[in-house]
Structure formats: structure tokens, C-alpha cells
Amino acid sequence: MKRSLGMLVAAGALCGALAGCSDLQGTEGKDYVGGDGQITVIDPADRTAPVExxxxxxxxxxxxTADFVGQVLVANVWWSGCGPCRKEMPVLDQVVTDIGPDAALLGINIRESSPENAKSFLRGIEVDFPSFYDPGGVVLLSFSGDISPRNLPSTAVLDRQGRLAALVRGEINSPVTLRDVIEQIAAEPRPASPSGTDPSPADE
Incomplete structure (x- = not known):
């Protein structure tokens, strides 16, 4: 079951797991479509296979993404030409840093003309976390259509097994709510490893 924090969302309104709900009309020349910033959480029993x-x-x-299995992974889709991305990314970085080793932040940089442009952008907003360089949106295909390259920014939260656990289309409205969601996902029972012990966070 998917539930939207702050606003109940009927399953039919999710537009096929949030993919393709918007087009480029009404973008005011920005060439991307913002979302409402609501956080949609997916119950553990309804999560699909891990994102690879x-x-x-x-x-x-x-x-x-497999490099981060064992942590809650916050994957943020961004582009240097996206104003809301510039505003949101330092907030995301701080939220994940505050949570500690149970969570990690990973960027997915799309539409960029060169990696140098992307790195310059990150230096300018003083954040430092790994990002895929994905100018053609190929990495996004791994999310099975849950993230559209036209919706910027977008943020996906993967559980410790790498499964999609929460999704935000648009700039996040409430960093406090996002932190609560990440901590809730981090507190879920950990799957047993093949040896019978719980996996540890990837960077411990």
C-alpha cells in the first residue's frame, strides 16, 4: 500500500506508480516539470525487487546502488539548470548527515553537458556526495518508470535491501518529515544475511 504523508493519495491517482503523470506543457520554458513535494511511502509488503x-x-x-545495500539510500535526481535542485540539495545533505551511518545520499545527475559542469555546480552549493553521471537518463530506467527525467527534482528512498520505499516528485516540502520517513525505514527489521546475521551499514 502506498500512502502520501500530509495528503491521502488514491491508488488510481498515482498514475501508474508515479510515472508519466506530467508533460512539458506549462513548464514556463524551464524544460522540466516540478511536482507537489509530497512524500509517498510504500509499505514493506508492497515493495518490489531491489533497484539495480x-x-x-x-x-x-x-x-x-548495490554499493549502499545495508543503508537507507536517498537517491536525488538533479540537474545544474534546475533552480529547485540548487535549493533542495544542501537540505537533503544535512538531513542524511544528521541521521548518520544508517543512511546515505546518492545523486543522479541528468541532462548535463559534461561532468565538469556537474562538479562545478556541487562545489558552488558546497555539497559533496557521490552522483551518477547520467546525461541520457539510462540510470533512471533502473527505477522501472517510477522517476521521470522530466520531473526535477525527484527523490527516491531505498530501504536497506535496495527496494523503493518512498518517493518524492518535486522539491521536498518538509525536511523534518523526510527525516522521519528515513528513520522509520531505517528502523524496519533487517533481513537476515546468508550467514544468519544482520547486515551492517555499507560504510561501517
Whole structure:
């Protein structure tokens, strides 16, 4: 079951798991479509297979969502030409930092003409976390259509198993609510590892 914090969302209104609900009409020349910033949470029993996104980071080094299994992963889709992204990203960075090693922040940089532009943007807003370099939106395909490259910013929260657990289309309205959602997901029972012990956060 999916539930939207702050506003109940009927299943039919989710537009096929939130994919393709908007078009480029009414974007005021921005070439992207914002969302309402509501956080939609997916109950553990209704989560699908883990997201298996693989690509390269802004330095051309291999990067995968599987690198963060064991942590709650906050994946933020951004572009240097997106004003709300500039405003939101330092807030996201602070929220995840405050939570500690149970959570990690991962960017998905799309539409960028070069990795250098993306790195310059991050330096300008003084944040430092890994990001996929995904100018063609290929990495987004790993999210099975739950994230559209036209909706910026967008944020997906993956549980410790790498499954989509929460989704935000648009700039996040409430950092406090997002932190509560991440902490709630982090507090869920951990799946047993093959050895019978609980997995530890990826960076511990």
C-alpha cells in the first residue's frame, strides 16, 4: 500500500506508480516539470525487487546502488539548470548527515553537458556526495518508470535491501518529515544475511 504523508493519495491517482503523470506543457520554458513535494511511502509488503542501478560517477568511476545495500539510500535526481535542485540539495545533505551511518545520499545527475559542469555546480552549493553521471537518463530506467527525467527534482528512498520505499516528485516540502520517513525505514527489521546475521551499514 502506498500512502502520501500530509495528503491521502488514491491508488488510481498515482498514475501508474508515479510515472508519466506530467508533460512539458506549462513548464514556463524551464524544460522540466516540478511536482507537489509530497512524500509517498510504500509499505514493506508492497515493495518490489531491489533497484539495480549501475553506471559511472562524475569522475568516470564505477558506481552502483548495490554499493549502499545495508543503508537507507536517498537517491536525488538533479540537474545544474534546475533552480529547485540548487535549493533542495544542501537540505537533503544535512538531513542524511544528521541521521548518520544508517543512511546515505546518492545523486543522479541528468541532462548535463559534461561532468565538469556537474562538479562545478556541487562545489558552488558546497555539497559533496557521490552522483551518477547520467546525461541520457539510462540510470533512471533502473527505477522501472517510477522517476521521470522530466520531473526535477525527484527523490527516491531505498530501504536497506535496495527496494523503493518512498518517493518524492518535486522539491521536498518538509525536511523534518523526510527525516522521519528515513528513520522509520531505517528502523524496519533487517533481513537476515546468508550467514544468519544482520547486515551492517555499507560504510561501517
Amino acid at each position: 542501478a549501475v553506471g559511472v560517477d562524475l569522475d568516470g568511476e564505477p558506481l552502483a
